[in-house]
Amino acid sequence: MSIEARHDGPVLLHLARNSIESAFGAPPAAAPDAAWLLEPGACFVTLTQGGELRGCIGTLEPHRPLLEDVRANARAAAFEDPRFPALRAQELRRTEVEVSLLSPMAPLPAADEADALAQLRPHVDGLVLHYGPYRSTFLPQVWEQLPEPDRFLAHLKRKAGLPADFWAAELRLYRYTVSKWRESELRAEEASHA
Numbered sequence: 001m002s003i004e005a006r007h008d009g010p011v012l013l014h015l016a017r018n019s020i021e022s023a024f025g026a027p028p029a030a031a032p033d034a035a036w037l038l039e040p041g042a043c044f045v046t047l048t049q050g051g052e053l054r055g056c057i058g059t060l061e062p063h064r065p066l067l068e069d070v071r072a073n074a075r076a077a078a079f080e081d082p083r084f085p086a087l088r089a090q091e092l093r094r095t096e097v098e099v100s101l102l103s104p105m106a107p108l109p110a111a112d113e114a115d116a117l118a119q120l121r122p123h124v125d126g127l128v129l130h131y132g133p134y135r136s137t138f139l140p141q142v143w144e145q146l147p148e149p150d151r152f153l154a155h156l157k158r159k160a161g162l163p164a165d166f167w168a169a170e171l172r173l174y175r176y177t178v179s180k181w182r183e184s185e186l187r188a189e190e191a192s193h194a
Helices: 009-023 066-079 089-094 113-119 140-144 149-160 183-193
Strands: 043-049 052-058 096-102 126-131 134-138 172-176 178-182
Touching: 009 066, 009 096, 009 178, 009 183, 043 066, 052 066, 066 096, 096 183, 113 149, 126 149, 134 149, 140 149, 140 178, 178 183
Parallel strands: none
Antiparallel strands: 043 052, 043 096, 096 178, 126 134, 126 172
């Protein structure tokens, strides 16, 4: 059974938030006694405030236990995302946490850009672009801001530091999917069951 099939979104959200809170002096939570958290896993932790990005850091391929990956990426999203200043304690209340658990990556072989665009699955695929030293990724959630495949890929190339119209035979694309949980969605689901 895969890690995704045995997940527990609320556990992952709690681990991520507690990792950030403990940096401000809150006691660290005891690790849940769940074997699936000790299996290698790759995740991204995204922080938002009022719907605007406040930090996002993650791992594309599993290289440590999921428990450690969530904790480390949560702290990195809060304090090490180079696009933002380190999160301050007074921001924590208005910061929403989202955890995205990544599936294994699969190559997306494409003869040219038109072929790649035709294969993309909007709102499903996360995408990694790799060309020499250039590398970037967009989680599937980015489709919400960039719903057209051509814009999605153009912005991904720009993020990597390449021109939007760049294409080369050596360019490699890999796709993945995510299972994701957001604190506000969890609260809404709990309220509907109350």
